[in-house]
Each structure stands twice: as structure tokens, then as C-alpha cells.
């Protein structure tokens with residue numbers, strides 16, 4: 001099933017979901033999902049609105065109680081581990097909707113992401129400097145309130161913040177949501193760069209064909225289940241996937257989010 | 262009585278209100294919990310202070326240090342053991358829990374101290390002359406320590422790493438979690454901090470106002486007036502509202518008598534609710 005990575009049975013995937021079930025209140029949303037995220041690979045999760053993509057990765061990030069099944073990080077069972085410990089395991093998460101603290105400056109937002117670095121100012125400063133190289137747009141905006149930035153800049157900030165502790169894995173929920181086409185390209189290029197530099201990237205996307213072009217692996221979700229799994233190229237070529245999920249989707253969500261921002 | 266003297270008297274009283282209201286507002290802003298036991302924390306702190314100073318003959322300064330720590334410890338345990346378990350439930354649960362603790366504290370205090378008023382005769386009983394005004398030493402000390410405490414906590418929230426963590430939990434709990442911040446821990450510390458502030462307020466009021474076990478509810482409702490006028494969840498709002506209402510109460514009591522003076526606070530509170538329900542600074546726990 002995974003021809004694009006060398007089979008190394010000794011190295012378990014950085015993150016693995018086994019028969020995961022979860023939902024909100026007593027409404028089930030995710031109904032038995034298996035996913036494996038191999039180290040160094042970019043994996044895309046696509047699917048229509050309401051398919052349960054965000055719900056799956058929220059559970060993986062420890063923000064939602066898992067009903068049954070398991071979440072494994074490098075082989076260790078972290079199903080019941082509270083969400084604030086994920087970063088210490090090298091797993092960062094960028095939620096849907098480019099969430100930043102609007103009343104704090106760019107620097108303060110980044111410092112928040114660097115919370116686990118402790119109170120050693122030099123470490124925090126070094127991390128910020130490293131990220132400014134990756135995201136030059138943030139460099140001259142350090143003292144600006146995050147709320148006053150454009151949507152694209154806020155998304156950059158949200159991604160940069162998640163990378164403050166230099167995690168090995170980052171989970172992103174629709175990083176392109178509500179961005180202009182130019183910024184979508186910028187964000188995707190950035191993801192590609194990060195992935196090429198060795199970061200394990202797990203990305204939920206509506207821009208399905210675009211993300212499958214750069215992802216090595218992909219899952220297609222529908223009504224809380226995984227319908228298809230395969231390499232990015234295979235999924236792109238699959239007639240069924242093409243017909244149902246890769247048509248030009250009316251990206252209503254994106255449009256409304258742009259109107260807000 | 263000259264206007265200046267009233268104004269200063271009001272500001273001094275406002276300092277105590279600030280300490281109390283800031284703690285209450287901090288707890289509300291970060292945890293979404295309305296702590297109905299907040300006034301009782303203050304009352305018990307005042308009564309413990311009387312016991313330490315009058316009963317055991319310890320210096321007042323000992324109470325200033327020890328009693329807030331005691332209350333903070335109590336607050337920590339209450340949050341960690343009870344409130345934490347119901348944090349995800351409906352708001353009414355935390356309301357009932359703090360209300361229950363309030364009742365338990367009041368009745369416990371009546372058992373321990375009896376129902377009558379207790380004061381601290383002779384502690385900080387002198388007066389100081391400042392800019393030609395005669396000010397009671399106890400009120401002046403209470404004001405200075407209370408403002409130092411409130412501003413100190415504000416500085417802590419603004420400038421320290423953990424203070425930022427507290428603010429981020431207030432503004433975006435999910436974001437705090439994914440930044441590696443334990444929300445439980447932040448809530449424990451926040452509640453302890455608020456309880457400690459109420460404790461310090463109780464210690465500081467003991468030399469000026471006689472305390473009794475039922476004092477809490479009278480203070481609590483004033484603290485509500487303060488945070489509604491200042492803005493729910495806003496720290497500087499609580500400080501500004503406290504000073505404003507302190508002054509208002511003193512002027513009102515002087516001109517119209519203490520009954521109307523106190524009632525004035527609630528008139529202003531009602532007016533705020535009608536005209537500017539977000540209060541002076543009602544903008545979440547910012548700045």
C-alpha cells in the first residue's frame with residue numbers, strides 16, 4: 001500500500017490512528033478510522049465538508065476525547081494523554097481558521113508557541129530568529145498586533161507559532177482556508193519546503209488536487225470513514241476519486257472566510 | 262468635610278475593592294466561574310487575622326504574609342478537587358459549587374468565631390498627615406498594600422511567561438493547549454491567585470472594619486458592582502471601577518447617609534447594565 005517509503009519495520013510511523021472513533025456529545029462523527037503517518041512524508045487528508053477531517057485530527061492532537069481505538073506516537077500509546085503534552089512529543093498542530101491571539105503582538109504570539117522552551121529568553125529568541133528566516137513576512141511585523149494582519153499573514157504566523165519548538169511533525173487543518181490564490185500558493189510552497197527539510201507534514205485540505213500534487217500520501221474521507229488511501233499520484237489518477245472529490249468544488253467556506261477577513 | 266478629604270477617603274476605600282474585584286474578575290475572565298465564595302474568603306481572612314493578632318499576639322505583618330497564602334492554598338485545593346471536575350459542565354454547576362462553599366465557610370466561621378463583630382484595636386491606629394489631610398494609618402496602609410498587590414498581579418499577567426499562559430487560556434483555551442500549556446494547571450493557579458487576593462483584602466480591612474462571618478456577601482455584591490461597571494473579565498476595568506465606586510460610596514455616604522451611599526453603587530451598576538453593558542473596559546481579559 002505504501003510503495004513510496006522504504007519499508008522499515010523497526011521505525012513505527014510518527015503518528016498512527018487505529019480504529020479511531022469519536023464525536024461530539026453523543027453524536028458519532030469519526031467511525032473507525034485507520035491512518036498511518038510516516039516520518040518525513042507529507043500526508044494529505046481530503047474530503048468534502050463535514051467528512052470529519054478536522055474531527056479526526058483534533059482527536060489525534062489530543063483536543064477531543066477518543067471514544068475508542070488508539071492514537072500512537074512513534075509506537076507509544078497516547079490515546080489518553082492530555083493535548084498539552086503533544087508538543088513535548090514533537091507533534092505540533094495548526095487549527096482550522098488561522099487562529100492567532102489578535103490582541104497580542106506577532107512576537108508575543110510566537111513566544112506563546114515557544115512556551116515549552118521555558119523561560120530561557122535566548123532559546124526563545126533563537127527560535128524566533130530561525131522562523132523569521134523561514135517566514136520573512138513576519139520579520140518586520142514583530143511589534144504589530146496579530147489582529148491587524150492580513151489573513152495570509154495570520155496563517156503564516158499560525159504556522160510559524162506551531163514550529164517554535166522545532167517539532168518533528170506538524171498537523172495543519174486547512175491552511176489555505178480563506179486565502180487568495182496567490183497566498184494559497186505561498187502556503188503550499190512553504191509546506192513543500194518544510195517537508196523537503198525533513199518535517200513530517202499532515203495536512204487537511206479542501207484544495208484537493210493541489211495538495212495531492214505535493215503530498216506523497218493521501219487519505220480521502222467521507223462521512224467519518226476513510227474511503228480511499230494511496231500515494232498522492234495514485235489518488236490524483238483514480239477515476240472514482242477524481243469524479244467525486246477532485247471536481248472544482250464551490251469553495252463556499254473559503255469565500256465566506258475571505259469576506260470576513 | 263472638604264471635598265479633597267472625601268476624594269482621598271474614597272480612593273483609599275477603592276483600593277480594597279480593587280483587590281477584591283480584580284481577583285473575582287480574574288477568576289471569571291480565565292475560568293468563566295463566578296465565585297460566590299469570594300466575599301467569604303475575604304471575611305474568613307479578616308477573622309483569621311484577628312485571631313492571629315489578638316488571639317496569638319503575633320505581629321500584624323505576619324498575618325499580611327501568612328493569611329493570603331492560606332487562602333491561596335485553600336483556593337488551589339478547592340479548584341483542583343472540585344471545580345476542575347465540573348469545568349466542562351454547565352455554568353450552573355460551578356455557580357452551585359461556589360455557592361455551597363460560601364455557605365459552608367459562613368457557617369464554619371460562625372462555629373469558630375461566633376456571630377459577632379471582631380476588630381483589631383490598636384493595630385495601625387494612628388493617623389498620618391499627607392498634603393495637609395489627616396489620613397488614618399490603617400486605611401493608608403491598606404490602600405498602598407492593596408494597590409501594590411493588584412498592580413503586582415497585573416504585571417505578573419502582562420509580563421511573565423506564566424502570566425501570558427493564563428491570558429492565553431482566557432482568550433483561546435485550545436490555542437493554549439496546543440502550545441503545551443496545561444489548562445488545569447492554569448486554572449488551579451488562577452483560582453489560588455484570586456483567593457489569595459481576597460485573603461489579602463481581608464487582612465488589610467481587619468484594622469479598619471470590624472469583621473463578622475456574614476461580611477462576605479455584603480462585600481461580594483459590591484465587588485460585582487465594581488466588575489460590572491469596570492467590565493466583566495477586564496483587569497484594568499476592575500481597578501478603575503473599584504476606585505470610581507469607592508469614591509462614589511464615600512461621597513454618597515457623606516451627602517446622603519450610608520444607606521443611600523451604598524445604594525448609589527447599585528444604581529450606577531444598573532445604569533451601566535442598561536447603557537453600557539460591556540462596562541468601561543468590557544473587552545475580555547486584555548491588556
Ligand SMILES: Nc1ncnc2c1ncn2[C@@H]1O[C@H](COP(=O)(O)OP(=O)(O)OP(=O)(O)O)[C@@H](O)[C@H]1O
Pocket residue numbers: 024029047048049050051052053054055056096206253
Ligand atoms: N464542535 C462541534 N460540535 C458538534 N458537532 C460538530 C462540531 N464540530 C464539527 N461537528 C460536526 O461533525 C461533523 C464533521 O465535522 P468536521 O469539522 O470534522 O468536518 P470537516 O471534514 O473538517 O469539514 P470542513 O471541510 O467543512 O472543515 C460535521 O457534521 C459537523 O457538523
Ligand SMILES: [Mg+2]
Pocket residue numbers: 053054055096173174
Ligand atoms: Mg474542517
